[in-house]
Amino acid sequence: MTFPKQIQDLTEAFERLPGVGPKSAARLAFYLLHMPEPEVKKFGEAVLNLKSGIQLCSVCKNFCETEVCEICVDDRRNQRIICVVETPLDVFSLEKVGKYNGLYHVLHGVIDPLHNIGPEELYIESLVSRIAGEQVSEIILALNPTMEGEATAMFIAKKLQAKSYKLKVTRLGMGMPTGGDIQYADETTLSRALEGRRDYE
């Protein structure tokens, strides 16, 4: 026994998404079948329209609808600091905090030899030439503290050192996350939290 073709097609489409296995894919497809027709239509159209009009900002490579994104054109922001992130979602998370007033640069991934992603697949070269052209005083490497993220940060830091620009290269503070539990923290996190300890103000 098989499902009708329409249901199978959608199940296969859902299965291609990250974190969706065959069982949840089928469940999602059946959920849509029970949804009212206009909502399903809205969903389908949202998928089809997704890429229309979306482009990468020519400066920071974030997704936007114009040639240059709203952050890059905002002259109230500090043009001398660039925060380098892996994905547009990271920009969104950092903006939500509301503590950072500089610019961004989105790499769209990390160096990952196991998945055939080298430095030339990322927007690293465009970062370097961007720094060469502008008055930048600090680069914050806000990549994820994973093996690949740290290797990519290291690669960029070395590349910038080699160019001997006059700028500070920094990284995010490492240690215990808020609400974390010392007894469940892994050794690397704890050791970095100890290294990064600070005086009570």
Add this chain to the structure above:
Amino acid sequence: MTFPKQIQDLTEAFERLPGVGPKSAARLAFYLLHMPEPEVKKFGEAVLNLKSGIQLCSVCKNFCETEVCEICVDDRRNQRIICVVETPLDVFSLEKVGKYNGLYHVLHGVIDPLHNIGPEELYIESLVSRIAGEQVSEIILALNPTMEGEATAMFIAKKLQAKSYKLKVTRLGMGMPTGGDIQYADETTLSRALEGRRDYE
């Protein structure tokens, strides 16, 4: 800072699916942004085409593409047993086992007063009239062993008793699932496993 409208629309569409929170919805939308155009198109079309041509089998109420589904028209199957299930996915799971050769009846849900789902929202009446019209000797109530599933099974069992049809009403065996762990099993499961104990063959 907000995402471009196209990304927001899709994020909101994903959020409406069960088990998808705001963060995973955004992650899925951005994942689609990085997917090649033809795949995204295929996805969108699969959503839009989903409901076209899909109908409920006039006999068992399973989803199918014809007036009567392939199981109901198959005369090699035992027409005297009907297995009552909550959803079409349950039919699929039972068919995969390959041990059941009777027919099905899909309720499309369970009685759930908290969500305003009464017996008339389900295909219970059509089950009763189906039994009245055919030579049925057994009804298997294969509903989920949840509060709502058991209440619905009870409701159907009582309704059939009241009609005094000559048929057996059964339910699935209850007890330890294969691969389960006695020390982690809940009390109800263990108590039902004890009640349902069988001789070694």
